[in-house]
Amino acid sequence: MMRTRPLKVALLGCGVVGSEVTRIMTTHADDLAARIGAPVELAGIAVRRPDKVREGVPAELVTTDATALVKRGDIDVVIEVIGGIEPARTLITTAFEHGASVVSANKALVAADGAALHAAAEANGADLYYEAAVAGAIPLVRPLRESLAGDKVNRVLGIVNGTTNFILDKMDSTGAGYSEALDEATALGYAEADPTADVEGFDAAAKAAILAGIAFHTRVTIDDVHREGLTEVTAADIASAKRMGCTVKLLAICERAADGASVTARVHPAMIPLTHPLASVREAYNAVFVEAEAAGQLMFYGPGAGGAPTASAVLGDLVAVCRNKLAGATGPGESAYTRLPVSPMGAVTTRYHISLDVADKPGVLAQVANIFADHGVSIDTVRQQGKDGEASLVIVTHRAADAALSSTVGALRELDTVRGVASIMRVEGE
Amino acid sequence: MMRTRPLKVALLGCGVVGSEVTRIMTTHADDLAARIGAPVELAGIAVRRPDKVREGVPAELVTTDATALVKRGDIDVVIEVIGGIEPARTLITTAFEHGASVVSANKALVAADGAALHAAAEANGADLYYEAAVAGAIPLVRPLRESLAGDKVNRVLGIVNGTTNFILDKMDSTGAGYSEALDEATALGYAEADPTADVEGFDAAAKAAILAGIAFHTRVTIDDVHREGLTEVTAADIASAKRMGCTVKLLAICERAADGASVTARVHPAMIPLTHPLASVREAYNAVFVEAEAAGQLMFYGPGAGGAPTASAVLGDLVAVCRNKLAGATGPGESAYTRLPVSPMGAVTTRYHISLDVADKPGVLAQVANIFADHGVSIDTVRQQGKDGEASLVIVTHRAADAALSSTVGALRELDTVRGVASIMRVEGE
Numbered sequence: 001m002m003r004t005r006p007l008k009v010a011l012l013g014c015g016v017v018g019s020e021v022t023r024i025m026t027t028h029a030d031d032l033a034a035r036i037g038a039p040v041e042l043a044g045i046a047v048r049r050p051d052k053v054r055e056g057v058p059a060e061l062v063t064t065d066a067t068a069l070v071k072r073g074d075i076d077v078v079i080e081v082i083g084g085i086e087p088a089r090t091l092i093t094t095a096f097e098h099g100a101s102v103v104s105a106n107k108a109l110v111a112a113d114g115a116a117l118h119a120a121a122e123a124n125g126a127d128l129y130y131e132a133a134v135a136g137a138i139p140l141v142r143p144l145r146e147s148l149a150g151d152k153v154n155r156v157l158g159i160v161n162g163t164t165n166f167i168l169d170k171m172d173s174t175g176a177g178y179s180e181a182l183d184e185a186t187a188l189g190y191a192e193a194d195p196t197a198d199v200e201g202f203d204a205a206a207k208a209a210i211l212a213g214i215a216f217h218t219r220v221t222i223d224d225v226h227r228e229g230l231t232e233v234t235a236a237d238i239a240s241a242k243r244m245g246c247t248v249k250l251l252a253i254c255e256r257a258a259d260g261a262s263v264t265a266r267v268h269p270a271m272i273p274l275t276h277p278l279a280s281v282r283e284a285y286n287a288v289f290v291e292a293e294a295a296g297q298l299m300f301y302g303p304g305a306g307g308a309p310t311a312s313a314v315l316g317d318l319v320a321v322c323r324n325k326l327a328g329a330t331g332p333g334e335s336a337y338t339r340l341p342v343s344p345m346g347a348v349t350t351r352y353h354i355s356l357d358v359a360d361k362p363g364v365l366a367q368v369a370n371i372f373a374d375h376g377v378s379i380d381t382v383r384q385q386g387k388d389g390e391a392s393l394v395i396v397t398h399r400a401a402d403a404a405l406s407s408t409v410g411a412l413r414e415l416d417t418v419r420g421v422a423s424i425m426r427v428e429g430e
Numbered sequence: 431m432m433r434t435r436p437l438k439v440a441l442l443g444c445g446v447v448g449s450e451v452t453r454i455m456t457t458h459a460d461d462l463a464a465r466i467g468a469p470v471e472l473a474g475i476a477v478r479r480p481d482k483v484r485e486g487v488p489a490e491l492v493t494t495d496a497t498a499l500v501k502r503g504d505i506d507v508v509i510e511v512i513g514g515i516e517p518a519r520t521l522i523t524t525a526f527e528h529g530a531s532v533v534s535a536n537k538a539l540v541a542a543d544g545a546a547l548h549a550a551a552e553a554n555g556a557d558l559y560y561e562a563a564v565a566g567a568i569p570l571v572r573p574l575r576e577s578l579a580g581d582k583v584n585r586v587l588g589i590v591n592g593t594t595n596f597i598l599d600k601m602d603s604t605g606a607g608y609s610e611a612l613d614e615a616t617a618l619g620y621a622e623a624d625p626t627a628d629v630e631g632f633d634a635a636a637k638a639a640i641l642a643g644i645a646f647h648t649r650v651t652i653d654d655v656h657r658e659g660l661t662e663v664t665a666a667d668i669a670s671a672k673r674m675g676c677t678v679k680l681l682a683i684c685e686r687a688a689d690g691a692s693v694t695a696r697v698h699p700a701m702i703p704l705t706h707p708l709a710s711v712r713e714a715y716n717a718v719f720v721e722a723e724a725a726g727q728l729m730f731y732g733p734g735a736g737g738a739p740t741a742s743a744v745l746g747d748l749v750a751v752c753r754n755k756l757a758g759a760t761g762p763g764e765s766a767y768t769r770l771p772v773s774p775m776g777a778v779t780t781r782y783h784i785s786l787d788v789a790d791k792p793g794v795l796a797q798v799a800n801i802f803a804d805h806g807v808s809i810d811t812v813r814q815q816g817k818d819g820e821a822s823l824v825i826v827t828h829r830a831a832d833a834a835l836s837s838t839v840g841a842l843r844e845l846d847t848v849r850g851v852a853s854i855m856r857v858e859g860e
Contacts, residue, residue, distance in 0.1 A: 315580020
């Protein structure tokens with residue numbers, strides 16, 4: 001039985017994602033109506049520059065006054081694809097106050113201020129959904145929040161930024177350096193003119209915060225996420241990784257501590273074995289491993305960005321939110337009951353791959369090995385290579401606290417016989 | 431705000447999955463309560479043989495009278511993990527009539543009679559959820575039904591039976607024949623004493639029916655699914671696949687026809703290129719590719735069976751169904767509005783790999799090529815090998831209707847110069 005009065009949708013932002021949302025809502029209106037149980041109608045589209053509105057976007061719906069649009073009072077759902085903190089935050093909050101539910105693709109905002117937004121939604125009996133904020137079309141928020149609601153997630157490990165994966169994949173397959181690979185990514189449209197958010201790991205860190213919060217039922221903001229970008233990854237690092245049977249990926253890793261009393265969230269480049277499924281994730285694709293107590297290891301893979309994939313996630317949420325509206329119910333809101341604290345990076349246990357340039361004389365290895373022992377870090381393998389009075393040591397450690405590994409490296413830098421620390425990289429996925 | 435009166439759950443069946451459900455409901459009761467918003471309580475467990483009840487299952491809850499349990503009237507949710515058509519169907523229908531929602535892991539029943547069960551649920555304002563019926567812990571039903579609700583799915587291609595994947599993986603990695611690999615699977619507990627449901631493809635066909643129905647919003651039962659098992663796959667087939675840079679997998683494939691006016695669903699062994707992500711799915715793991723218009727290619731990977739993974743899926747559904755109960759709402763029910771018909775296997779377009787033993791004399795290749803041309807099937811590659819007056823021809827076709835390929839093979843068998851058809855296998859995933 002279909003309701004005939006349409007649900008009204010306001011769209012904030014009409015760039016790559018917004019215009020794709022508009023296109024699908026127009027061309028697939030009958031399917032959406034059948035799946036929701038009522039027609040949905042685009043009631044207004046707020047843009048900054050109406051002269052830039054794309055083909056296929058109904059001109060009569062376009063407005064520059066986003067505030068007036070979300071205050072109309074007849075809007076059932078607001079779709080926010082503007083991005084950034086403001087004006088998105090104020091517009092979303094205003095939408096809740098005027099009775100609308102919200103579907104957002106805004107990872108930066110949810111990662112910075114998710115708790116307050118969820119509270120505002122709840123106070124107004126509205127929904128806040130944001131599947132599109134993490135890894136584009138790949139279902140992750142809903143599987144973590146709903147499919148795994150009866151399980152205990154211990155770890156989330158993934159490639160959640162397509163730009164950096166494209167760059168690392170190019171470096172790996174062509175031997176190119178970072179700048180050269182970035183230039184190619186920019187030329188092909190995989191990197192933005194200002195690539196900071198991607199290459200410095202801010203984008204991945206926002207996604208890690210969102211995933212950790214949902215996975216562990218606690219509050220995690222982007223400020224809780226340890227973040228290292230990939231700008232310092234060199235062609236030599238990639239070559240070292242290859243010699244170890246590994247490749248380098250920028251990983252987002254969210255873990256429950258072994259004692260269960262805290263969690264960690266971090267983004268950094270890491271070596272992973274070529275046999276790990278994440279190693280074969282090419283170009284701008286994303287993939288996320290989830291380890292849960294009962295389910296075991298699950299992997300989700302797909303396009304992590306782009307107009308159409310992101311629109312797919314937005315519209316999946318739109319259908320869910322509209323169904324909830326019709327049922328007079330709301331979907332699952334924030335679940336932060338565990339109140340697990342987020343530990344700093346030093347508490348993470350991981351493995352390190354360290355390349356040292358050292359003097360080629362007797363006793364250097366013993367000196368270096370002592371430093372590791374003094375800091376309680378156990379060495380797994382050492383490879384020593386001599387060249388013209390200099391030598392290099394490549395050391396891979398066993399698992400140790402990141403803080404202990406950092407102070408080991410600090411102490412190594414103090415040694416006279418250590419000419420330089422050529423590279424340091426964590427080793428994951430084993 | 432937590433409701434204090436518990437939701438009451440009846441469990442039907444307490445084998446491998448049921449005892450794991452019981453264990454998690456007991457050990458993780460606080461987490462489940464927090465996530466649902468009310469405590470859940472196991473109110474009864476129906477088993478056939480009470481003397482076989484496992485450790486950790488509260489004896490005072492055990493009954494042999496499943497009918498009385500679902501008729502109690504105070505049960506909020508019935509979890510059905512008995513399997514098979516009857517008595518599961520009658521018990522589920524009775525549960526709906528007495529006000530309960532149902533979570534089921536029963537692929538055979540849902541694939542045979544899903545429409546009637548959904549109708550019974552709807553008539554009683556109840557939910558029917560069955561994530562655990564397809565691919566164990568891997569979220570598939572919910573992502574297809576909810577995450578992709580705003581998209582148009584064109585294809586589902588996957589490995590959905592762990593037993594057969596284990597057998598094929600062993601054949602591929604050790605060169606073993608089918609019987610030998612089956613024996614190993616049985617010894618390790620991957621195959622049941624009677625392996626028919628797995629090796630003849632019935633289990634995969636049930637899952638294909640469920641996935642096709644949800645993906646294409648139409649009714650598909652197991653009788654609509656073309657089914658071929660793997661009992662006829664030989665070590666020679668696997669070796670041929672290797673020579674082509676392929677491996678053999680038992681695939682479930684659900685496709686929308688190119689003209690959009692019908693769908694197909696099938697289960698059969700097929701060669702897929704080693705570069706395809708499904709080729710690297712090892713042992714008893716499952717993986718499913720979903721191709722959607724806007725989302726692109728998504729993959730879902732994980733353990734497809736086993737007590738704990740299946741229990742994870744059951745409990746995720748339990749949380750959802752309980753939340754719906756508390757909200758006085760129901761989740762998405764059957765969506766079959768497209769009413770797309772299911773075409774028979776002959777209408778599927780695919781590629782064939784055919785090995786023929788032929789007489790080693792001039793003109794044979796021309797004869798064979800003519801047969802393909804007569805049936806409108808275009809040849810991609812031919813490899814010819816002579817040996818002692820006999821020769822073999824290995825032919826790979828371009829895409830053609832399965833019916834045309836079948837009649838081509840029929841006509842080849844009639845040729846005097848064709849001594850035998852050594853193997854025929856479809857080629858997918860390209």
